[in-house]
Amino acid sequence: MKRHLIIGMHLAVQGDYGKKGALLDDHIAFAKRAEAAKLDFLFKADYLMAHPELMAKTKGTVGLDPSFLLATVARETKQIGLVTTISTSFTPPYLIARQLQSLNWISEGRVGWNIVTSIDGAYNFSNELMPSSEERYAKAAECTTVVKQLWHSHPYEILEAAGNIAKIKELVRPIDHEGEFFHIKGPLNIPMHPAGDIPLFQAGASDIGRQFAATVSNAIFAATPAIEVGIEMRNDLQKRAVKVGRTIEDIRLLPGLYFFIGDTYEEALEMHRQAHAHLTLERRYNALESVIGMDVRHLALHDHVTVDMLPPEDQTVRSQTHADLVRRYIIENEPPVEVLLARPEVIGSAHLVAIGTPLDIVTQIITFYERGALDGFIAVPGGPAKSLDLFFSDVIPMLVERGLFRAEYEGSTLRSHLRLDLENHK
Numbered sequence: 570m571k572r573h574l575i576i577g578m579h580l581a582v583q584g585d586y587g588k589k590g591a592l593l594d595d596h597i598a599f600a601k602r603a604e605a606a607k608l609d610f611l612f613k614a615d616y617l618m619a620h621p622e623l624m625a626k627t628k629g630t631v632g633l634d635p636s637f638l639l640a641t642v643a644r645e646t647k648q649i650g651l652v653t654t655i656s657t658s659f660t661p662p663y664l665i666a667r668q669l670q671s672l673n674w675i676s677e678g679r680v681g682w683n684i685v686t687s688i689d690g691a692y693n694f695s696n697e698l699m700p701s702s703e704e705r706y707a708k709a710a711e712c713t714t715v716v717k718q719l720w721h722s723h724p725y726e727i728l729e730a731a732g733n734i735a736k737i738k739e740l741v742r743p744i745d746h747e748g749e750f751f752h753i754k755g756p757l758n759i760p761m762h763p764a765g766d767i768p769l770f771q772a773g774a775s776d777i778g779r780q781f782a783a784t785v786s787n788a789i790f791a792a793t794p795a796i797e798v799g800i801e802m803r804n805d806l807q808k809r810a811v812k813v814g815r816t817i818e819d820i821r822l823l824p825g826l827y828f829f830i831g832d833t834y835e836e837a838l839e840m841h842r843q844a845h846a847h848l849t850l851e852r853r854y855n856a857l858e859s860v861i862g863m864d865v866r867h868l869a870l871h872d873h874v875t876v877d878m879l880p881p882e883d884q885t886v887r888s889q890t891h892a893d894l895v896r897r898y899i900i901e902n903e904p905p906v907e908v909l910l911a912r913p914e915v916i917g918s919a920h921l922v923a924i925g926t927p928l929d930i931v932t933q934i935i936t937f938y939e940r941g942a943l944d945g946f947i948a949v950p951g952g953p954a955k956s957l958d959l960f961f962s963d964v965i966p967m968l969v970e971r972g973l974f975r976a977e978y979e980g981s982t983l984r985s986h987l988r989l990d991l992e993n994h995k
């Protein structure tokens with residue numbers, strides 16, 4: 570069968586904590602719409618901290634534990650995949666393995682794990698400073714290996730061995746892991762779901778993050794605000810995957826697609842303007858400072874930011890990915906301060922911003938796909954309800970008409986939606 574776009578969507582519900590019943594009802598209504606559109610999966614980010622800037626910027630992505638929330642959504646949906654975020658910097662692998670496997674049973678094989686190393690929050694885990702990026706990724710690599718071993722330590726076949734202690738002892742084996750970060754005996758206390766290995770997603774795209782993704786994950790959730798950034802990253806990931814013995818199809822690049830859709834381009838642009846109107850100049854200055862450690866307050870808004878003004882590259886930054894994107898934008902464009910302070914890399918999550926009519930959005934997606942800048946995307950709804958309505962009523966049907974997206978689900982597990990082989994769950 571022809572390969573088509575992979576489309577996931579942020580479960581971007583504001584979440585009304587004040588109105589009884591609304592919190593879950595709103596999430597479930599949203600999930601049902603995404604399932605009716607036959608999307609591959611719902612995606613839930615997660616941050617283990619309460620940061621006011623972040624809370625203001627990422628509506629609905631802080632708060633409820635995503636795995637609990639998705640367990641509830643699983644009960645109310647039948648086919649759509651459910652990708653939850655769990656940080657390897659803060660969560661022990663035994664708990665990760667157990668939670669994900671539990672969710673996979675609850676949802677009957679629809680779970681995916683978004684592996685994050687987190688940029689902040691160590692102060693909530695008895696550790697005042699975040700470990701370096703290298704240490705976080707080294708821990709992520711070991712953690713992921715252990716999680717997979719734990720899943721396989723309790724195979725599905727155990728269900729046929731009920732009552733047979735000798736058989737149980739033969740099948741359910743300790744893993745006896747002794748590593749740099751973890752000492753874990755195992756086995757896991759829950760069998761693997763027959764759907765097989767849980768698909769792995771990774772978010773983070775520095776050099777070391779890419780290597781990790783290309784080695785272990787099935788897809789990478791990335792911030793690629795420009796087509797060239799996407800092409801470069803996809804090629805690079807594919808090369809890295811081949812070098813470690815995988816194929817170019819084994820790693821899929823899924824940028825965030827932050828969309829604002831209107832009946833006209835002007836209407837969509839106004840939606841975008843309104844969504845960012847709350848960002849004062851001071852907040853934009855602060856955002857730039859926090860991403861690359863650069864203060865431009867002394868410049869006039871029309872002054873150009875030139876390459877020689879960039880701070881040294883070796884300083885510690887919160888996210889190397891975001892810092893690299895902003896540096897690259899400055900190097901390539903030497904933009905006026907005002908333009909720089911309006912860029913998604915500075916004021917947003919650096920996702921690809923799509924503004925326009927449904928046809929504009931479809932054209933942009935197809936251009937990126939055909940030029941090899943993406944294998945699909947994770948939709949991040951940005952505008953008012955109308956923008957989301959148009960995504961479901963027009964954008965998805967147009968992609969289906971063009972043979973780029975499914976009209977019906979072919980299966981009911983996330984592995985099947987992503988067309989991963991179903992063999993290796995031994």
Ligand SMILES: Cc1cc2nc3c(=O)[nH]c(=O)nc-3n(C[C@H](O)[C@H](O)[C@H](O)COP(=O)(O)O)c2cc1C
Binds near residue numbers: 688825
């Ligand atoms: C697109 C994207 C989404 C991310 N989502 C999360 C998240 O939901 N929770 C989290 O703790 N960290 C998240 N991160 C942070 C990464 O896990 C990682 O810690 C950070 O980006 C540093 O790694 P890097 O230098 O490879 O980008 C995200 C990063 C990117 C680029």
